[in-house]
Each structure stands twice: as structure tokens, then as C-alpha cells.
Amino acid sequence: MNNKVRNNKAWWLILPMLLLVAFSAIIPLMTVVNYSVQDVFDAQTRYFTGTEWFVQMLNDPTLQSALGRQFAFSLTILAIEVPLGIGIALLMPKKGWQASAILILVTLPLLIPWNVVGSIWQIFTRGDIGLMGWSLRELGYSYNITRSPLDAWITIVIMDVWHWTPLIALLCYSGLRAIPEAYYQAARIDRASRWAIFRYIQLPKLTNVLVIGILLRFMHSFMIYAEPFVLTGGGPGSSTTFLSQALAIMATAQFDVGPSAAFSLIYFLIILLVSWVFYTAIMNMQKDKKDGGA
């Protein structure tokens, strides 16, 4: 099979895309690298600083704690959204008008822009006029996201779960629809339990869409900005200031482009590593399965 002469000319077809990506991503990223080693005042006045910004950023306690919070947040929402999304997908009707109706209902949160989601939840959680804030107060819990870090955290997690679980659910739903009926027939002949069907038919067939779902959700949540910014402004204190907000404060409010560039690169490397590990791990799991003949 390896002796076949392969025709690789089709690769030229990705050239337009490559140009586009060069302009939208690669060249800006290269510029960021250039910024990260200099102290730039304007186009004419700049000084080479070498690795100084990197040393400063890596040892900055504010950024270190923002990074910790970021990981805690991303892992929390993944741990909730993935099982919940699979569960919702399993419960969704398979055909008829109910299927269309439920699909639309489930998709709705995905259509709302980030900062609008933030505003919705900001009003929703207000103690005086918000439905959730007011109800919790009436029930005797002194709910206040501007004063209690725990309340703020839980609210942001719930908000993200509300906004993005539908993505996992939709991906899983399409994955479930792609399983041929023959698998279920075979399972029925074997008198397989509902759990066995899920564990040995549905879950393995969902691996591909789950890889995409987990990757997307991880990267999205790792770069979350607008929702907590509108809802809590990163507070109380800095208890919900995530990485991109810490970065934005530095880059736009304080206008330290050099340190921000250095920090962006560290941020980029973290995302690159985690995404690669996720992808490789799950792709290998599949390969082992195929080789094992299972």
C-alpha cells in the first residue's frame, strides 16, 4: 500500500485558505512575538528587552492566580457540561414535530451573543428586580454576586452551563442519529441492557463528536471574557478575573504591550499544549480500539 505513488497536487487547493489564515492569525501572532521582546513606545521609539517581560510575567502573582482560576473554571464546566450534554442528547426525541421543537428550544441559548448573555444574567441575578436573585432572597438565602465570591463563581458556572451545554447536546444528538439501526437490533437480540447499549454502542460512537465538543468547550472557556466581564466585572475583588480579562486590563487599560505580548504567548502555549494532549489522547484511544479488532 505504501508503494503507491500518491498524487499530492490537491494540497495546492488549500493555498487561498493558507493566505487568509496568514493574514488573520499568523502575521498578527508573529507581531506579538516581536512585541514581546521589546519595550515599545511608538513605531520609532522602542528598546530591545530580551526575555525580561517573560521573567516578569511568569513570576507575576496576579497572573498566576488568574491562571489557577482559569483552570478551575474550565475543568468545572467541562465536568458538568459533557455528562449533562450527553444526557440531554439521549433524552431528545428522535423524530416527528417534537424533535424539531426540542432542537430549536435547545439551540436557543447558543444564538445569544456573549455580552447579551452576561447582561441577561446580570439582570436575572439582581436582588431587587432579578427573578433568581429576588427569589433566593425571599427564600432566606442572602444571595449577592457583588459581595460573595462563592455566589459569583456558582453563578458564572451556571451561566456557562446554560449557554454552552446545548453545543455538546447538539453534537451528541447528531452523533447518536448517525448510529445505524442495525446496532440496536443486534443489541436487542442479545437482550442488552440500556446501560450496556449506552456503554458499548452509543458512547464509543460518540467519541469523535465528544473530542470536538470537549476541545471546543475547553478552548472557549479558557478564553472566556465577555460573560464574566459583564456579569461580575471580575469581582468581587479579583475572584472571577479570568486570564483574558487580566490580560485585557494589562494590554488596554495600562497599555503595557510588551508584557501583554509576552503573557499572550504563554497563554497561547498553554492552549496549544492542552489541545494537543486532548486530541492525541483521544485519537490514540480510537486507534488502539481499531487495532485491537474490538
Add this chain to the structure above:
Amino acid sequence: MSWMVWTLPTAIFFATIATLLAGMTAWEVVSPSVERKGFLPIATTRGDRLFIGLLSAAYLHLVVVGFTPLSIWLALGVSVLWMLVLMRWG
């Protein structure tokens, strides 16, 4: 190009990466890579090993620069060695 505020070290850095990528492409055309298993826990192609090497080199540089008093040149030297080992036996 002045808006990109180039410096000599970053220019050398990107030129090296570009040369590596071009070289890998040429190598792939001349003799296509076969996926194999070395000391890494996963089967890899040449491109995979290059990526792993570059990424680990980036992290090594960050650790050396950020948390140790050692020179960045030491990190670079170790990275080049690591890259060669990885490409040959990884």
C-alpha cells in the same frame, strides 16, 4: 513592515521555523514519513516529532528563563539536542 517591529532575534527565530517547515516538506516529498513507535508512548510521524520537539523546547525556555538563573543559551542548546534525539529515536 515597520509596524511589525521586527528585531534580529525574532527574525532569526521565524526564519529558522520557516526553513524547518520547508525542509520537512521537501523531505516528505523525497521520502514520505512512515508512522513508527520510538521511546515516546505514542506512534508518531516526523511532523509529529517536530511539533513535540518545538513545543517542549518552548516550555523548556519558559521554565529556564522564568524560574532559574540559568542562561537562555543553555535552554537553546538542550533544546537542539533534545530535538535531534527526538527526531532520531522518538
